[in-house]
Amino acid sequence: xxPDRKGKFGIFGGKFAPETLIEPLEQLEIAYKKISKTKEFxxxxxxxxxxxxxxxxxxxxxxxxxxxxxxxxxLKREDLVFTGAHKINNTLGQVLLAKMMGKTRIxxxxxxxQHGVATATVCALLNIKCEVYMGEIDVERQKLNVYRMKLxxxxxxxxxxGSKTLKDAINEAMRDWIANFKTTHYVIGSVxxxxxxxxxxxxxxxxIGKETKKQIIEKERRLPxxxxxxxxxxxxxxxxxxxxxxxxxxxxxxIEAGGTGINTDKHAATLSKGQKGVLHxxxxxxxxxxxxxxxxxxxISAGLDYPGVGPEHSFYKETKRAEYFAVNxxxxxxxxxxxxxxxxxxxxxxxxHPIGWLIENKKKFKKSDIVVVCLSxxxxxxxxxxAKIEGEL
Amino acid sequence: xxxxxxxFIELExxxxxxxxxxxxxxxxxxxxxxxxxxxxxxxxxxxxxxxxPFSDPIAxxxxxxxxxIKALENGINTDKCFKLASxxxxxxxxPYLFMSYFNPIYKYGIxxxxxxxxxxxxxxxxxxxxxYEESFExxxxxxxxxxxxxxxxxxxxxxxxxxxxxxxxNGFIYFISIAGVTGPRESLSPETIQSLKRIKKIRKxxxxxxxxxxxxxxxxxxxxxxxxxxxxxxxxKKIIDGKIGEFxxxxxxxxxxxxxx
Numbered sequence: 001x002x003p004d005r006k007g008k009f010g011i012f013g014g015k016f017a018p019e020t021l022i023e024p025l026e027q028l029e030i031a032y033k034k035i036s037k038t039k040e041f042x043x044x045x046x047x048x049x050x051x052x053x054x055x056x057x058x059x060x061x062x063x064x065x066x067x068x069x070x071x072x073x074x075l076k077r078e079d080l081v082f083t084g085a086h087k088i089n090n091t092l093g094q095v096l097l098a099k100m101m102g103k104t105r106i107x108x109x110x111x112x113x114q115h116g117v118a119t120a121t122v123c124a125l126l127n128i129k130c131e132v133y134m135g136e137i138d139v140e141r142q143k144l145n146v147y148r149m150k151l152x153x154x155x156x157x158x159x160x161x162g163s164k165t166l167k168d169a170i171n172e173a174m175r176d177w178i179a180n181f182k183t184t185h186y187v188i189g190s191v192x193x194x195x196x197x198x199x200x201x202x203x204x205x206x207x208i209g210k211e212t213k214k215q216i217i218e219k220e221r222r223l224p225x226x227x228x229x230x231x232x233x234x235x236x237x238x239x240x241x242x243x244x245x246x247x248x249x250x251x252x253x254x255i256e257a258g259g260t261g262i263n264t265d266k267h268a269a270t271l272s273k274g275q276k277g278v279l280h281x282x283x284x285x286x287x288x289x290x291x292x293x294x295x296x297x298x299x300i301s302a303g304l305d306y307p308g309v310g311p312e313h314s315f316y317k318e319t320k321r322a323e324y325f326a327v328n329x330x331x332x333x334x335x336x337x338x339x340x341x342x343x344x345x346x347x348x349x350x351x352x353h354p355i356g357w358l359i360e361n362k363k364k365f366k367k368s369d370i371v372v373v374c375l376s377x378x379x380x381x382x383x384x385x386x387a388k389i390e391g392e393l
Numbered sequence: 394x395x396x397x398x399x400x401f402i403e404l405e406x407x408x409x410x411x412x413x414x415x416x417x418x419x420x421x422x423x424x425x426x427x428x429x430x431x432x433x434x435x436x437x438x439x440x441x442x443x444x445x446p447f448s449d450p451i452a453x454x455x456x457x458x459x460x461x462i463k464a465l466e467n468g469i470n471t472d473k474c475f476k477l478a479s480x481x482x483x484x485x486x487x488p489y490l491f492m493s494y495f496n497p498i499y500k501y502g503i504x505x506x507x508x509x510x511x512x513x514x515x516x517x518x519x520x521x522x523x524x525y526e527e528s529f530e531x532x533x534x535x536x537x538x539x540x541x542x543x544x545x546x547x548x549x550x551x552x553x554x555x556x557x558x559x560x561x562x563n564g565f566i567y568f569i570s571i572a573g574v575t576g577p578r579e580s581l582s583p584e585t586i587q588s589l590k591r592i593k594k595i596r597k598x599x600x601x602x603x604x605x606x607x608x609x610x611x612x613x614x615x616x617x618x619x620x621x622x623x624x625x626x627x628x629x630k631k632i633i634d635g636k637i638g639e640f641x642x643x644x645x646x647x648x649x650x651x652x653x654x
Contacts, residue, residue, distance in 0.1 A: 018545070023551065294448045
């Protein structure tokens with residue numbers, strides 16, 4: 001199974017990290033391989049996923065939405081997991097791992113604040129010190145999540161370098177880890193970064209796909225035809241896709257953030273418009289200029305606003321195992337509204353991207369098709385922003 | 394033999410250790426960075442490390458992040474860095490290297506990048522986010538052109554890995570003195586000194602110590618274990634603060650400290 005010994009998915013991935021990080025990364029890989037296999041770890045994680053986070057999440061047959069589209073759509077309800085998004089699947093796993101490694105401090109990066117909140121939550125639960133790096137611009141526009149993290153006992157560290165957003169928060173967290181790895185574990189929030197992170201995060205998020213597989217067989221007595229999910233760094237999508245990897249009849253579709261349009265310079269459609277390169281420790285597709293400098297990105301959805309993507313997605317794209325498309329802000333907003341009206345489910349703007357894409361592309365599907373969409377998070381966090389954009393506030 | 398290797402041999406004969414200074418290309422401006430490099434060579438710097446600015450320098454501290462972003466805002470790019478290096482050919486007579494993160498090199502095209510290094514007199518490359526395991530292809534391309542690819546080691550690098558890297562290293566080894574990113578610090582750890590001794594037992598290779606050097610006392614303590622020291626952030630801070638006079642005096646003072654006769 002991939003990644004290989006060098007942390008590669010085909011040509012992608014690897015460990016493009018400063019020498020100062022090589023030893024901590026190796027220690028993490030060894031500890032992960034050892035600890036995650038123990039009965040103690042598995043039992044504790046399963047217990048917390050069930051009793052604390054509320055798993056398994058439903059695989060909900062969206063009847064009204066299905067009628068509207070003309071084929072069957074199931075929603076994997078990650079919006080119903082505790083803290084309101086799939087992020088906690090990963091933070092529970094990683095913080096528990098860090099505790100069992102004997103680390104006394106957790107650091108994380110966050111963009112919109114979802115991963116930061118999910119990390120701070122688990123750190124409060126497991127009683128471990130937590131510091132979250134967040135770009136200054138994000139601190140300003142996500143005040144509510146900043147306060148949430150403070151309530152949970154975490155320290156939020158504003159980052160004022162570079163573009164002052166997610167990618168700079170990752171840079172700063174990596175610098176912290178380089179200096180403090182003996183005591184500190186860095187909880188990356190997506191399937192990005194140097195090996196072993198893309199593998200570890202994928203494995204913790206695979207609970208999404210594993211549950212989906214069991215649930216769809218119970219309900220339909222067969223596997224789905226399509227799996228759909230949004231792709232920023234790509235953790236909810238890999239979590240859904242990966243357990244279906246060997247079932248070649250199950251098609252994977254990843255939807256990226258097209259921002260104001262992928263032919264403008266304001267989008268975050270890394271797989272659709274990027275080129276191969278190295279960012280944050282792995283070889284993957286990235287958004288860059290002609291000299292290899294990383295480009296600024298834009299999306300209505302903060303969770304997709306990132307110029308890189310997990311290396312396993314690049315591998316899926318290159319080997320044609322998955323297809324990737326982008327939809328712009330307007331189509332995501334359309335998805336946001338239609339799902340709210342038809343199903344009474346307000347999706348996160350991230351998850352509204354695949355919903356919007358399905359609406360726009362419904363003619364591509366047959367009546368007998370079964371489509372599973374990962375509803376990666378709830379939309380409450382975005383309601384204010386959408387109201388502002390639409391002039392309601 | 395490369396210019397860099399020749400320099401270390403020459404210094405060894407003179408019983409001196411190398412003073413290696415880092416400058417960000419295009420900071421504070423294209424012209425000024427040339428002027429500063431020229432001045433530092435005149436004052437006794439033995440090797441110059443020229444940083445090609447990158448938007449996301451994960452291995453660097455706040456000072457080099459600042460100079461990198463400023464230089465990029467000033468319009469520096471890889472082609473202009475090569476132009477800067479070509480101009481230095483006729484201005485200074487000490488070897489110079491490029492420090493660049495991997496992505497700008499990869500995007501430029503590794504062979505094309507290496508060819509342009511030859512044209513512009515660059516005799517070594519330092520790539521902070523390219524680990525040993527990923528370095529073989531580029532090392533081969535550089536070797537064919539008589540350019541050194543400089544490897545890193547840290548006090549935390551395992552003994553087995555240290556052996557592997559030391560055996561394949563050329564030019565010199567860039568030893569990172571403490572865990573962390575670049576920037577001035579006060580003292581050096583006992584682990585550092587122990588690792589330095591270990592390297593010398595494996596093979597005779599020049600070792601330059603970097604990350605965190607900011608005063609004469611530190612140099613005095615470490616010079617017997619190394620063949621050179623690398624200073625970046627400390628001097629860049631002087632440039633940011635406009636203390637050019639102090640900057641020149643310190644080069645002379647540090648270089649004096651590095652003479653061991």
